[in-house]
Amino acid sequence: MFAMAKQAGRRLADDIVMTLKKEVADGHYPAGSRLPTEAALCERFGVSRATVRSALKELHVLGLVRTQQGAGTFVTPRPTVHDGLERMGSITDSIRSSGKEPGHEYGRRTLRQVLPDEAERMEAPTDTEVIELRRRITADGDVVAYSYDLIPLSLFPPRFDPDELSGSIFAYFENALGLRPTLGLAKVHAVTSSHIAWGPDAAKHRLFILLDQLHYDQTHRLLAYSKTYFVEGAYEFELVRTSK
Amino acid sequence: MFAMAKQAGRRLADDIVMTLKKEVADGHYPAGSRLPTEAALCERFGVSRATVRSALKELHVLGLVRTQQGAGTFVTPRPTVHDGLERMGSITDSIRSSGKEPGHEYGRRTLRQVLPDEAERMEAPTDTEVIELRRRITADGDVVAYSYDLIPLSLFPPRFDPDELSGSIFAYFENALGLRPTLGLAKVHAVTSSHIAWGPDAAKHRLFILLDQLHYDQTHRLLAYSKTYFVEGAYEFELVRTSK
DNA sequence: GACCCCTAGTTGTCTGACAACGTCTGCGAA
DNA sequence: TTCGCAGACGTTGTCAGACAACTAGGGGTC
Numbered sequence: 001m002f003a004m005a006k007q008a009g010r011r012l013a014d015d016i017v018m019t020l021k022k023e024v025a026d027g028h029y030p031a032g033s034r035l036p037t038e039a040a041l042c043e044r045f046g047v048s049r050a051t052v053r054s055a056l057k058e059l060h061v062l063g064l065v066r067t068q069q070g071a072g073t074f075v076t077p078r079p080t081v082h083d084g085l086e087r088m089g090s091i092t093d094s095i096r097s098s099g100k101e102p103g104h105e106y107g108r109r110t111l112r113q114v115l116p117d118e119a120e121r122m123e124a125p126t127d128t129e130v131i132e133l134r135r136r137i138t139a140d141g142d143v144v145a146y147s148y149d150l151i152p153l154s155l156f157p158p159r160f161d162p163d164e165l166s167g168s169i170f171a172y173f174e175n176a177l178g179l180r181p182t183l184g185l186a187k188v189h190a191v192t193s194s195h196i197a198w199g200p201d202a203a204k205h206r207l208f209i210l211l212d213q214l215h216y217d218q219t220h221r222l223l224a225y226s227k228t229y230f231v232e233g234a235y236e237f238e239l240v241r242t243s244k
Numbered sequence: 245m246f247a248m249a250k251q252a253g254r255r256l257a258d259d260i261v262m263t264l265k266k267e268v269a270d271g272h273y274p275a276g277s278r279l280p281t282e283a284a285l286c287e288r289f290g291v292s293r294a295t296v297r298s299a300l301k302e303l304h305v306l307g308l309v310r311t312q313q314g315a316g317t318f319v320t321p322r323p324t325v326h327d328g329l330e331r332m333g334s335i336t337d338s339i340r341s342s343g344k345e346p347g348h349e350y351g352r353r354t355l356r357q358v359l360p361d362e363a364e365r366m367e368a369p370t371d372t373e374v375i376e377l378r379r380r381i382t383a384d385g386d387v388v389a390y391s392y393d394l395i396p397l398s399l400f401p402p403r404f405d406p407d408e409l410s411g412s413i414f415a416y417f418e419n420a421l422g423l424r425p426t427l428g429l430a431k432v433h434a435v436t437s438s439h440i441a442w443g444p445d446a447a448k449h450r451l452f453i454l455l456d457q458l459h460y461d462q463t464h465r466l467l468a469y470s471k472t473y474f475v476e477g478a479y480e481f482e483l484v485r486t487s488k
Numbered sequence: 489g490a491c492c493c494c495t496a497g498t499t500g501t502c503t504g505a506c507a508a509c510g511t512c513t514g515c516g517a518a
Numbered sequence: 519t520t521c522g523c524a525g526a527c528g529t530t531g532t533c534a535g536a537c538a539a540c541t542a543g544g545g546g547t548c
Contacts (some may be wrong), residue, residue, distance in 0.1 A: 054500090243331065
């Protein structure tokens with residue numbers, strides 16, 4: 001039989017989803033191939049058909065499989081594409097997955113009140129206190145982005161020392177604060193400006209893609225408001241668009 | 245009872261999903277409020293609980309609701325956000341949903357072979373014949389984007405007259421050819437160039453966001469390769485990023 | 489007021505059955 | 519042999535009823 005480590009609070013169907021997701025990703029079921037029948041999956045996982053169908057429904061909504069009445073459930077053929085910008089994730093990870101070594105150089109860390117336009121975008125009171133970070137993000141030593149991040153002071157523990165913040169902000173959120181950004185609302189702009197870049201290579205960088213983004217966790221609490229200026233040409237900006 | 249127009253090939257659960265989605269969007273069930281119980285929804289839609297659960301599962305995976313065993317199903321509080329760039333859809337629709345009137349002005353329509361770099365990006369033979377379209381897309385009369393679209397000639401019926409193509413390409417695909425673009429792979433760039441814009445306002449447009457995009461249908465057939473240059477500032481470029 | 493227990497209500501899972509639909513087999517006709 | 523068709527069979531979609539797991543709320547006790 002199938003003994004799965006069952007985490008507290010998790011539903012049976014979730015385990016099946018995770019297992020099948022992994023097997024599809026690992027090529028156990030190639031694109032276009034047919035998954036085992038619902039009855040076979042029932043037997044394998046030791047659950048009822050209702051539970052298997054719940055799991056398959058999730059895979060269907062996620063676009064991983066396509067079901068056809070009378071025929072079976074098939075793995076959706078997908079171009080081999082790593083996740084794009086539509087997936088929440090740290091820039092650090094995406095640089096690393098492209099085979100380069102990410103780096104962070106921190107500029108000023110400031111404690112201040114939000115500006116009026118920032119408050120409006122964040123839908124926060126105008127007296128909200130935030131920590132402002134200025135960073136340069138590098139890949140194999142080359143600057144790929146300049147980032148200006150605002151993080152509400154209320155997220156941090158009392159007696160917090162801003163200098164603890166280094167490296168990836170996502171990693172800090174997760175490891176030090178136990179917060180996981182799961183939703184980002186971004187606006188994309190093209191920008192030419194000589195006031196964004198700083199540091200030794202600043203003069204070379206004039207054309208940017210601006211990702212003006214609000215980060216939330218699963219409870220829709222605002223974690224950060226960041227403006228990240230990607231140096232045009234230095235960072236491959238990919239996006240997978242899907243229909244509903 | 246509830247008599248719903250049932251489209252061919254659609255499942256019962258899909259109708260329920262659409263109805264509930266709309267009602268949530270219309271504020272019929274405010275954020276955080278509890279949806280009717282599964283039993284109540286069964287009665288309302290005249291279906292079994294299995295079908296209702298299938299529909300609710302879809303809403304759950306889509307992040308619209310949260311279910312809690314023993315308590316009920318609740319509408320997820322969400323920032324009010326319309327779909328962003330991560331959703332496949334025509335620019336025309338997105339302009340219309342922002343309350344403006346979309347328009348299309350067609351420039352040259354050309355029948356030609358693909359260029360080498362185009363063939364590489366399209367993963368197509370170098371002797372592929374395509375129809376090239378040049379369009380200006382407008383909102384309330386103002387140019388918001390210049391688009392250069394390549395569509396494989398093989399998609400068109402024999403004795404095709406390029407002049408039939410007008411208005412939204414997506415609409416033409418769907419209505420005239422029965423094709424539905426469901427997947428887009430895009431790269432995003434910032435571009436400054438004086439060679440992109442054409443027409444009366446060309447001189448005003450120098451800074452663009454380029455969406456360099458391959459369009460596929462559900463069978464993963466390439467429908468089009470388009471380079472759309474959005475005039476910076478004229479089009480609000482939004483993106484909803486989610487985690488897996 | 490604070491705490492515990494019990495109960496009614498709701499979602500999660502199980503079982504069994506039939507309907508709707510796709511696929512394949514095998515037979516007969518050309 | 520080849521082609522077309524009918525029917526059997528397999529698979530997913532839906533239905534019905536039941537019980538398990540869990541939550542929220544009420545009432546009682548201290």
